[in-house]
Amino acid sequence: MTDFLIGAAFATLLALALATVIxxxxxxxxxxxxxxxxxxxxxxxxxxxxxxxxxxxxxxxxARHFSPETNPYNHRRIPR
Structure with missing residues (x-):
């Protein structure tokens, strides 16, 4: 009886592992x-x-084509 329960538990765990992989x-x-x-x-x-x-x-x-949000030359100079 004990061998049957161990075999059933092993078969259940193996089926769960295969289902997870699939x-x-x-x-x-x-x-x-x-x-x-x-x-x-x-x-x-x-x-x-x-x-x-x-x-x-x-x-x-x-190269050298910038959209308005990424244009590095689109900045304001602060007057001194």
Whole structure:
């Protein structure tokens, strides 16, 4: 009787471990690839795709082209 209880407990724990791994794999496949890393030369922008779903897109800043919020030359000089 004791051997049966130990075997049942082991089988239950093994089934829970397999269910956890399978759930993790399915979740990882649904999530998809991670977004590209954020660097200081660009910004995230919310865009709408042709099918109507919103998505964030990384907009890279080109050399010497600054948007108003990142323009280093857009500062006021304090008169002396």
């Amino acid at each position: 759930t993790g794999v399915i979740t990882a496949l649904k999530v998809g690839p991670p977004p590209p890393p954020i660097t200081r030369h660009g910004r995230w922008e919310l865009r709408t795709s042709p099918d109507g779903t919103p998505e964030y897109t990384w907009i890279a800043r080109q």
